[in-house]
Amino acid sequence: MxxxxxxxxxxxxxxxxxxxxxxxxxxxxxxxxxxxxxxxxxxxxxxxxxxxxxxxxxxxxxxxxxxxxxxxxxxxxxxxxxxxxxxxxxxxxxxxxxxxxxxxxxxxxxxxxxxxxxxxxxxxxxxxxxxxxxxxxxxxxxxxxxxxxxxxxxxxxxxxxxxxxxxxxxxxxxxxxxxxxxxxKPADWQEKPLENKFKPLKLIKTPNFIGIWLMFYLNITAGLAIISQEKDILMGLKTNSGSAIFSVAAITIIVSVDAFFNAAGRVGFASFSDRLKDRNTIYRVIFIMSLIMALSAYLLPDQATLMPIVIVSTFFLINAGYGGGFSALPPLLADRFGMHAISKIHGMTLTAWAAAGLSGNQLASFIVHGLGMDYKMVFIVIAVLYAIAFIISMTLVDSKQTLVE
Structure with missing residues (x-):
């Protein structure tokens, strides 16, 4: 078929x-x-x-x-x-x-x-x-x-x-x-040789590529910093009497639902970007949403009645934004650099994932275990990362197409 x-x-x-x-x-x-x-x-x-x-x-x-x-x-x-x-x-x-x-x-x-x-x-x-x-x-x-x-x-x-x-x-x-x-591939698509030899160095010097790479890296690093700590954070939530708020079974369910939000974010954010004049806007939505949730989790007192709901909601929405950042990336790159070399350009951008894979988990581990700080410090640190990513999306990433063939 x-x-x-x-x-x-x-x-x-x-x-x-x-x-x-x-x-x-x-x-x-x-x-x-x-x-x-x-x-x-x-x-x-x-x-x-x-x-x-x-x-x-x-x-x-x-x-x-x-x-x-x-x-x-x-x-x-x-x-x-x-x-x-x-x-x-x-x-x-x-x-x-x-x-x-x-x-x-x-x-x-x-x-x-x-x-x-x-x-x-x-x-x-x-x-x-x-x-x-x-x-x-x-x-x-x-x-x-x-x-x-x-x-x-x-x-x-x-x-x-x-x-x-x-x-x-x-x-x-x-x-x-x-x-x-x-x-x-579709029968009506014919791969054409690039008019000029693909020049990676030319690509990585363009403001658009630099900005997109940094946005992608910061979103993954911030997401991994939280995702890697979810189980420990949930186990650390206590009632006024000192008993655990979430059972092991409840934590297992929450982590499973996280995976659903991750997948839903991948479909939802990327699909929504099809309706936008500039796909970069979807990243700004992701960064602002994640920033607000991270700040809410940090600022709310530990013993507040809403704390468990805010923490779990933060996990869900950050997971959705984390996933959405992956799926919205290839169309954004295609808009900025064209389709003919998109696999090469996408592959080069994924080096941000490689870098974040080495830094995200370690960032959270360093804050909690290395510095001996409360887990809430992870929220304020990633809030800063989301803020920086938003600024990059507003300044470095423009709407012009830059062909690098």
Whole structure:
């Protein structure tokens, strides 16, 4: 069938729904540390390395994705599945370096290629609603955690930790290979050679690229700073008598609903940007909304009746804005730089994700554990980050198209 749902939306969901399970990291990181006899901080580096190589591989292989999306989808499948199975074998062998290599480097490369592959295709098929198209793709990335987290927990309990990675490697191989078979560019789109050689240095010197990169980086850093602390913050909320406000079961539900808001934000904000004269406006909405929520959580007294509601609402809306920042990015880049080199430009912008993956979690950990401050200080720090991002969106990012061919 030659339609946008079969050739673009479904393969995007299959590919992103597989690689998006990287965000289920918290489900098994403690189990890995216990199983191989190391600490969680040591294991955490595997996730950081994966996000680092996601950004680096996306930047380096954007040209490959431009040329042939079927081959790039297949290569992504190969790296991601080998990374999953290799991680399981490394756990079985008690090898921390093996986990770094397979989960971090190999799987990270699969993540970068796989993340880029469906995006341009969706914007070509959904040419009148580019935001909706990219929102559908990255919604799969956000929903993967919600769908597969309980499956991962069940597999750990019933078949074992390293076996879980091997089994899921097989499942994801099937899902992603179906995506490889289905994915196809529209018949009326012909890839044309760039009139001039693509010049990355020219791109990174443009105010638009600098501004968009910084906005994207700050939004991810602020989002990760909160997302990484959600469980601890909720467990720390107490009643006047000193008892916990949220049970473990309630916290589990809240974190699951977070994943829904993340996915909803990816579809909602990007789709809404289709109706705007300037897509940059959607980022300003995200930054102001997140800034207001972070300040509310910081300023409200700990024992205020509304505190639990404000904290949970802040989590939900920051998650929505975090997800929306990802899905609104490719259409914004297409508006500013054109479609012909969009995979290369998108890949280079994703280096901001790589950088934020190394700084977001560490920022919150440094504030709470390194400096010994209250968790509320995280809210005021990210409020400042959102304010800076808003100023950048108002000054550096203009509405002019700058072709870098």
């Amino acid at each position: 030659e339609n946008k749902w079969v050739r673009a939306a479904l393969p995007a969901l299959l590919i992103h729904g597989s690689i998006g399970t990287v965000y289920a990291w918290s489900v098994f990181k403690q189990a890995i540390a216990d199983d191989i006899g190391t600490t969680v901080p040591n294991i955490e580096w595997a996730f950081s390395i994966a996000i680092l190589f996601l950004g680096l591989s996306a930047a380096a292989l954007g040209h490959f994705v431009e040329r042939d999306i079927k081959k790039s989808a297949l290569l992504s499948t190969l790296f991601f599945v080998v990374g999953m199975i290799g991680t399981g074998i490394s756990i079985h062998q008690k090898s921390l370096l093996g986990i770094y290599f397979f989960y971090g480097v190999i799987m990270g490369i699969g993540l970068g290629i796989g993340y880029l592959t469906p995006v341009k295709n969706l914007m070509l098929w959904f040419k009148d609603n580019k935001g909706l198209g990219t929102g559908l793709a990255v919604a799969g990335f956000g929903l993967a955690k919600m769908i597969f987290s309980p499956i991962m927990i069940s597999l750990q309990l019933n078949v074992g930790l390293w076996q879980m990675f091997v089994i899921l490697g097989g499942v994801f191989a099937i899902m992603m290979l179906i995506g490889v078979i289905l994915i196809k």
